[in-house]
Amino acid sequence: MSARLKLTLSYAVIVVVSGGLLLAAVGLFLLRYVPDTVDFFPNRGDLSRAFVPVASMVMLVLLAFGLGAGWLLAGRMLAPLDRIGDAARLAAQGSLSHRVSLAGPRDEFRDLADVFDSMLEQLEAHVAEQQRFAANASHELRTPLAISQTLLEVAEADPDRDVDALIARLREVNTRAIELTEALLLLSRADRRTFPREIVDLSLLAEGAVEALLPLADRRGVAVEVGGAPAPVLGSAALLPQLVTNLVLNAIVHNLPAGGAVAVRTHSMPQAVALVVENTGEVLPAPLVATLVEPFQRGAERTRGDDHAGAGLGLAIVDRITQAHGGTLVLTPRPDGGLIVTVWLPHPYPAAPPA
Structure with missing residues (x-):
């Protein structure tokens, strides 16, 4: 019945x-x-x-x-x-564009309809984002494959081809495709939020990332400074290093052509911990900063000719990993140029609020 x-x-x-x-x-x-x-x-x-x-x-x-x-x-x-x-x-x-839009006094049915409308709105935004992401991913993955095919066709038609140069170029294109695929897999893994959690110190991760990327910073003439208090968080020992590495790499690559600087600091608050990565660079307008966390969005100096340009997934991965850990990512443009990126994550041992 x-x-x-x-x-x-x-x-x-x-x-x-x-x-x-x-x-x-x-x-x-x-x-x-x-x-x-x-x-x-x-x-x-x-x-x-x-x-x-x-x-x-x-x-x-x-x-x-x-x-x-x-x-x-x-x-x-x-x-x-x-x-x-x-x-x-x-x-x-x-x-997903249809809404219940129930009018009348607020009761159980009105609350249910409002919750359902909110769910539809989030689903519509999520599906649109996924469709846009899939289209961008297909385009990004198609590019290195098309380049490889063109290189092979040109080499096949050229009897005096330079095999060593062809191999080097194909290796470069293949490496870029592998990096993009790994970034997409990492992004998907962060979205699922199914990973083991343990205590990880962001200050140690920051020191490790700076040490690993110091040769790149020296080649680009970027001075890197790291410091701060211990910042323990409860999270993934595999995803959080990627978060820190991506932030430091972005700060080094998207910097001034010469004389740039990067500062990496960690802070521990009673209720949260913070990782702050600040770099010099060109002046970024606020509308552009708001789009940098979207997949495949590239800011200033993000050209494909750069050996570390990436696919525009760095901050998108950072944002997804931060959300998967219940945190917040804040992007603030510097008045003199550059960006301040702050990652707020819950403290694993929050202090009781003062009485």
Whole structure:
């Protein structure tokens, strides 16, 4: 049975039972004070024969009224659920733009409709982002494959081809494709949020990342400074090093052509820890900064000719890893040029708030 039919029957049963009890009480009350042996006055039998048919008709009327009124009342009460169900069916068919938009006073049905609308809005945004990401990923992966094919075709048509140069160029293109594939896999892994967690010190990760990337910074003439307090967090020992490395690498690569600087600092607060990576560079407008966490978005000096240009997934990976750990990523452009990137993560041992 449908919910509407169940509610209708419930209303009808309540009405009939209540009417039956009322009629029974009236009947017993009347019959109690009527004598059974007087001939010239209506006795119990007379009243019973007069009362029972009328009571039966009243019960039938109450039953019909209970069913009809219950059906209408149940339909009116369940109308919001019908609208939510219609929206759910449209969403199942792929239409995520429809909204319930339930009006009226705020009650349980209104709250349910608002929550459902919020879920549809998030799903629509997520699907649009995934579609855009898939299109961009396909384009990015297609580029190195197309380059490889072109190199092979040119080499095949050129009898005096330089095999060593061809091999070097193919190795470079293949390396870029592998890096992009690994970045996509890492991004997917961060989105799933299924990874073991342990205590990891961001200050140690920052020192390790700076030490590993110091040769690159020296070649580019970028001075790197690292310091700060111990910053323990509860997270993935595989994903958090990628987060720190990506931030330091971005800060070194997307810097001034000469005389650039990078500062990496860690802070520990009572409720959270912070990793701050600040670098010099060109002045970044606020609208551009807001898009840097989107996949395949490249800021200033992010050219493909650069041996460390990447695919525009660095900050996107950082953002996803931060969200997977329940943290927040904040990008702030420096007035003199460059960027300040702050990663806030929950403290594994939060201090009690002051009384």
